[in-house]
Amino acid sequence: xxxxxxHVIILSGILFLMGMFCTVVRRNxxxxxxxxxxxxxxxxxxxxxxxLRWQLMEGQALVIFIIAVAATEVSVGLAMVVAMYRQTGxxxxxxxxxxxxxx
Amino acid sequence: xxxQGILFYLLATVxxxxxxxxxxxxxLAHAVVYLVISFFGSALLFxxxxxxxxxxxxxxxxxxxxxxxxxxxxxMIRLEKLETPLFPVGQMIPALVSACLFVVTGALLxxxxxxxxxxxxxxxxxxxxxxxxxLFTTHWLAIEIVSLLLLVALIGALxxxxxxxxxxxxxxx
Numbered sequence: 001x002x003x004x005x006x007h008v009i010i011l012s013g014i015l016f017l018m019g020m021f022c023t024v025v026r027r028n029x030x031x032x033x034x035x036x037x038x039x040x041x042x043x044x045x046x047x048x049x050x051x052l053r054w055q056l057m058e059g060q061a062l063v064i065f066i067i068a069v070a071a072t073e074v075s076v077g078l079a080m081v082v083a084m085y086r087q088t089g090x091x092x093x094x095x096x097x098x099x100x101x102x103x
Numbered sequence: 104x105x106x107q108g109i110l111f112y113l114l115a116t117v118x119x120x121x122x123x124x125x126x127x128x129x130x131l132a133h134a135v136v137y138l139v140i141s142f143f144g145s146a147l148l149f150x151x152x153x154x155x156x157x158x159x160x161x162x163x164x165x166x167x168x169x170x171x172x173x174x175x176x177x178x179m180i181r182l183e184k185l186e187t188p189l190f191p192v193g194q195m196i197p198a199l200v201s202a203c204l205f206v207v208t209g210a211l212l213x214x215x216x217x218x219x220x221x222x223x224x225x226x227x228x229x230x231x232x233x234x235x236x237x238l239f240t241t242h243w244l245a246i247e248i249v250s251l252l253l254l255v256a257l258i259g260a261l262x263x264x265x266x267x268x269x270x271x272x273x274x275x276x
Contacts, residue, residue, distance in 0.1 A: 006220035022126035
């Protein structure tokens with residue numbers, strides 16, 4: 001007897017919301033990638049809780065794939081951020097839209 | 104409330120607070136360090152919820168590899184001007200709208216069949232050997248596909264991150 005299953009889901013929801021907020025609001029590509037990491041981690045928490053709720057290992061197997069996809073996404077994403085920094089000297093996503101005037 | 108329940112709420116509080124601190128930091132290095140704390144918290148949470156192998160992988164891959172990669176890039180990139188408004192109003196509106204949508208849908212889903220979600224979690228442990236055997240007998244094809252994906256990401260990151268001497272000659276558009 002640990003906690004009700006719904007509490008795990010609520011925790012995962014709060015973490016996901018924080019990651020989404022970080023991804024949408026921050027104007028820095030590195031923080032956007034950090035927000036994506038938080039969201040993937042929140043999904044992993046929900047999967048582990050569900051795995052314990054139904055006493056099946058499928059949820060934990062999915063978490064392995066989530067971790068692998070997170071590593072993939074972050075390596076390619078950071079390589080693209082560095083490439084953008086080399087070209088424009090900035091990591092502000094608005095530079096790509098041409099809105100930035102003072103840059 | 105059992106000892107495990109108290110531990111769960113303690114770890115949940117630490118994780119949520121560290122994540123909240125991470126997403127509001129102006130300094131990127133501070134944000135990354137707070138996020139490492141958050142990932143340690145969720146690793147302990149995984150251990151509590153009966154997944155010791157995943158707890159180890161979370162520390163090794165998330166806190167160890169991914170966050171260090173972030174730290175390397177943060178140190179490599181020199182930012183002259185920081186984000187002046189941390190939360191610009193123009194981007195708050197879509198964030199708040201989607202957050203409201205998310206909260207309403209989540210609350211609806213949790214209340215629609217509440218008895219199914221109110222079940223108490225029984226503690227059980229998937230030992231690493233049992234979990235590994237399960238993974239490589241039931242999901243071996245997916246494991247192969249994921250390893251191929253990692254190889255593709257390696258090649259892609261090397262290709263994107265390579266310096267092109269001829270590209271530097273061109274004037275910036």
